[in-house]
Amino acid sequence: MFVDHAVIYVKGGNGGNGIVSWRREKYVPRGGPAGGDGGRGGDVVLVVDEGLRTLVDFRYQRHFKAKSGEPGGPAKRHGADGEDLVIKVPPGTLVRDRNTGEFLGDLVQPGDRLVVARGGRGGRGNAHFANSIRKAPEIAEKGEPGEERVIELELRVLADVGLVGYPSVGKSTLLRAMTRAEPKVGAYPFTTLHPELGVVELSDGRSFVMADLPGLIEGAHEGRGLGHQFLRHIERTKVLVHVIDMAAVDGRDPVADYRVIEDELAQYSAELVNRPRVVAANKMDLPQAMEHLARFRSAYPELEIFPISGVTHEGLRPFAERLYELVQTTPVPHSANVAPADELAHRVYRLAEEVPLTIRKEDGVFVVEHPEIEKLVQMTNFDQYDAVKRFQRIMQMRGVDDALRAHGAKDGDVIRIGDMVFDFVD
Incomplete structure (x- = not known):
C-alpha cells in the first residue's frame, strides 16, 4: 500500500x-x-x-x-x-x-x-x-x-524522470517497457493511483530512475481528481516527459491535451515551467497516429518530440539515451514549497527575546504564564521543604509576586501555573 x-x-x-x-x-x-x-x-x-x-x-x-x-x-x-x-x-x-x-x-x-x-x-x-x-x-x-x-x-517521490499526462495515455505501459517495474495496467481512467518507480538501465551500467505519476485532469491544481496528491510528487523530478496518446484512441485531441497539462503544471508551480521536458508521442503503432503527430509538430515546433510505442518498444532506445543526457545536465530542482538545503544548513540562530510574564484572571483564578516559570514548577519537588523555599525565592526575584499584587491578587487567592495550583500568601 x-x-x-x-x-x-x-x-x-x-x-x-x-x-x-x-x-x-x-x-x-x-x-x-x-x-x-x-x-x-x-x-x-x-x-x-x-x-x-x-x-x-x-x-x-x-x-x-x-x-x-x-x-x-x-x-x-x-x-x-x-x-x-x-x-x-x-x-x-x-x-x-x-x-x-x-x-x-x-x-x-x-x-x-x-x-x-x-x-x-x-x-x-x-x-x-x-x-x-x-x-x-x-x-x-x-x-x-x-x-x-x-x-x-x-x-515526495525522488525520481530523475517523471511521466506526466492524462489517464490511459500509456504511461504505465511505457514504464514497464523501459524498466523492470510491474505497474498495474488497464484500459480505464486512473489505473495508477500512486507513483510507480523503475530504473531505466542503459549500456555501460548507466541508469536513471523513472516514475509513472498518477494521471492529470483539468483542474488538478485546484485539487480536482488526484489533484495535489499527484502534483506534490512532480516537484522533485529533474526532467518531465509528456506522454501523449498520439493515436487519440479515446477521441482526445493530442494538441489540446498538451496545452491543458502545461497549464495545470504552471498554475501549481511557476518553477515547473522551466523544468526540462520532452514529449513521448506514444501509440505510434496505431492507425492515424502519424496524421496526429504531423499536426502536433506543427502546433508545437519548439518541442523535442520522440515517436514511440510502449507496446512494440519502437523508438525507446534513442528516447532513453536523450533522457539520460538531460538527467546528467539538470541540477536537482528546488521546490518553492520547500526550504532550500543550503538555507537549512546555514541558519543563523539568535538569542530569543525575553518572553514577557503574563497574568490573567480566569473563573476567579489568577493564571501565570511564562515558559521558564512553568518549567520551574515542573522541575520542583514540592514535597521537599528546601525546594519549596527555593521556589519562593525565585518567584520573588523574578517579580512574579509583585506582578500578582499589581493584578489585584490578595492573601488566600488561588494561583495556577501550568498544572499546579497554589494559594497566594501575601
Whole structure:
C-alpha cells in the first residue's frame, strides 16, 4: 500500500530525577550532600532508510515516545541517559510541525537524521545546591519533561524522470517497457493511483530512475481528481516527459491535451515551467497516429518530440539515451514549497527575546504564564521543604509576586501555573 502523508505524535523522554543523598563513609564525619543528577531523556530522531518507499507504517502506529533518563544515584552517580527513539522514513520525506506550520526538515539522502522531539535534561541532585551557607540542602530537581509535538510527514517521490499526462495515455505501459517495474495496467481512467518507480538501465551500467505519476485532469491544481496528491510528487523530478496518446484512441485531441497539462503544471508551480521536458508521442503503432503527430509538430515546433510505442518498444532506445543526457545536465530542482538545503544548513540562530510574564484572571483564578516559570514548577519537588523555599525565592526575584499584587491578587487567592495550583500568601 502506498501512503504519502501521515500525522504522528512524538515526545522526547523525560529527564531523570535528581536525588537527595549523603556521604556515608565510616571515617568521614558529617558527610556532605552526594545526590547524583538524573540522566537526560532520549530524543526522537527521524532517519532516512533507502529501502522504504511509503509512509504506510504510520497508519498503524502514530504515537512515539523516547525513553526517559534514569534517576541519579548516591555518591554523586549520574543516572543513565534515555535511549533515543529512531524512526525510519523513506527518502524524500518533508517534515513540518502540524500546529505551527514550521518547516522542520527535508530528508533526502540515506542516513539523513532529524531530531523532531528533544529529551528533557536530567534534574540536579542535592550535591549541586550546597554552598558555604547551605551545607546540607534537602533539594533535588525533578527531570525536565521531554519536548512533544505533532508532526506532519509528506513523501515526495525522488525520481530523475517523471511521466506526466492524462489517464490511459500509456504511461504505465511505457514504464514497464523501459524498466523492470510491474505497474498495474488497464484500459480505464486512473489505473495508477500512486507513483510507480523503475530504473531505466542503459549500456555501460548507466541508469536513471523513472516514475509513472498518477494521471492529470483539468483542474488538478485546484485539487480536482488526484489533484495535489499527484502534483506534490512532480516537484522533485529533474526532467518531465509528456506522454501523449498520439493515436487519440479515446477521441482526445493530442494538441489540446498538451496545452491543458502545461497549464495545470504552471498554475501549481511557476518553477515547473522551466523544468526540462520532452514529449513521448506514444501509440505510434496505431492507425492515424502519424496524421496526429504531423499536426502536433506543427502546433508545437519548439518541442523535442520522440515517436514511440510502449507496446512494440519502437523508438525507446534513442528516447532513453536523450533522457539520460538531460538527467546528467539538470541540477536537482528546488521546490518553492520547500526550504532550500543550503538555507537549512546555514541558519543563523539568535538569542530569543525575553518572553514577557503574563497574568490573567480566569473563573476567579489568577493564571501565570511564562515558559521558564512553568518549567520551574515542573522541575520542583514540592514535597521537599528546601525546594519549596527555593521556589519562593525565585518567584520573588523574578517579580512574579509583585506582578500578582499589581493584578489585584490578595492573601488566600488561588494561583495556577501550568498544572499546579497554589494559594497566594501575601
